[in-house]
Amino acid sequence: MKVVVIGCTHAGTAAVVNIKENHPESEIVVYEKNDNISFLSCGIALNVSKVIEDTQKLFYSSPEHLQSLGVKTSMKHEVLDIDFANKNITVKNLLTNETFEDSYDKLVLTLGSWPIVPNFDGGKLDNIVLCKNYDHAKTILNKSPKAKNVVVIGAGYIGVELTEAFEMQGKNTTLIDAEERIMAKYLDKEFTDIAEAEFTNKGVNLVLGQKVQRFEGTDGKVSKVVTDKGEFEADLVVLCIGFAPNTNLVKGKLDTLPNGAIIIDEYMQTSKQDVFAAGDCCVVNFNPANETRYIPLATNAVRMGTLIGKNLVNPTLKYMGTQGTSGIKIYDQCIASTGLTEKVAKNTTKFNVDSVTVKDNYRPEFMPTYEEATLKLVFDKDTRKILGGQIISKIDLTQYMNTLSVVIQNEMTVEELAMTDFFFQPHFNKPWSLLNIAALKAL
Known part of the structure; x- marks a missing residue:
């Protein structure tokens, strides 16, 4: 049995390890666009604040570890197309630009998510950065020591944690969000009031209920963030607006939500036979509302990846859904x-x-x-x-x-x-x- 895994962060790593454990005879091939796997982006803020000094500690696996298990791990390889009818994929080696085809018996899609980046005027200015992967972490760590005025856009968990980290490093820190409260998806007002007070007591500028309109810059570098109600100096801007499923590869080929999240059943099976999916590219069953929703969380990803390993050949262990804890x-x-x-x-x-x-x-x-x-x-x-x-x-x-x-x-x-x-x-x-x-x- 040949298993091809596309993408290898949390869900992909969990899937590979568990497939190899449950089906040691299987041939597993991983294709990953980046040169690393299993990076815990939730630790970037801890790295910025120097709670964690070494960025390398945010990895919990490696291509070498997967190779030691007998997995063919192809880094810097991008899958360009999937022929579901003939069980073939087209792959590009990003180091040599060579394009080739490969086949599979079972296909695992762990494509992950990507930060939402609105088309802001001035959005191409230097020092406007994202916060998702290892490369983003290195960029933030490289640019932040030189920054005096840092603006974080998006007051979800990642934005909030980064705001605290930048303040702890002595930066003039501003947190902007279109919502009237920080972490509004996760907490009611009596809880966000306490959290907001923690920030204002530390001198953080909370700019809530304002929408970013554009960025202005000097000499190609950002210098100002302009909202619908004000202007804020910035020599470093971090976009933490949210995430969307990274599923352009299967657009129009698999059943998805309107936002592109792949629809799966309780055994991680997609709408195509022998094609499984897990992690941030998928829907989840949100138990409290008894609905299918898009909730990208690392905890969901590792659970779902593990379930692929259990259900790859026969439906064995059901996905129990999530509470978004x-x-x-x-x-x-x-x-x-x-x-x-x-x-x-x-x-x-x-x-x-x-x-x-x-x-x-x-x-x-x-x-x-x-x-x-x-x-x-x-x-x-x-x-x-x-x-x-x-x-x-x-x-x-x-x-x-x-x-x-x-x-x-x-x-x-x-x-x-x-x-x-x-x-x-x-x-x-x-x-x-x-x-x-x-x-x-x-x-």
């Missing part, structure tokens, strides 16, 4: 969320949405120290099912959202969560878990 640390605040926020639930679903928020010290007050935590539950008043949750505290309590992710996945109600068994030990918590307390309040 995520976490972030902003200065002293540890924040996590899962499922639907109250605002997103009300705006995008037909649920009869309600929520409760509790504030309590995370462990007994007789302990030498304790910190307050704020936890929110979002639920459907009709079915009583939990739809989402968020937590914030100066103590790392983010694992509560992993627990709540399982609650949502198993379609538990507030009544069930209220009486769920959790341990008690004064070092860690109170007799009633914060999740119990919130669910009891919902009753």
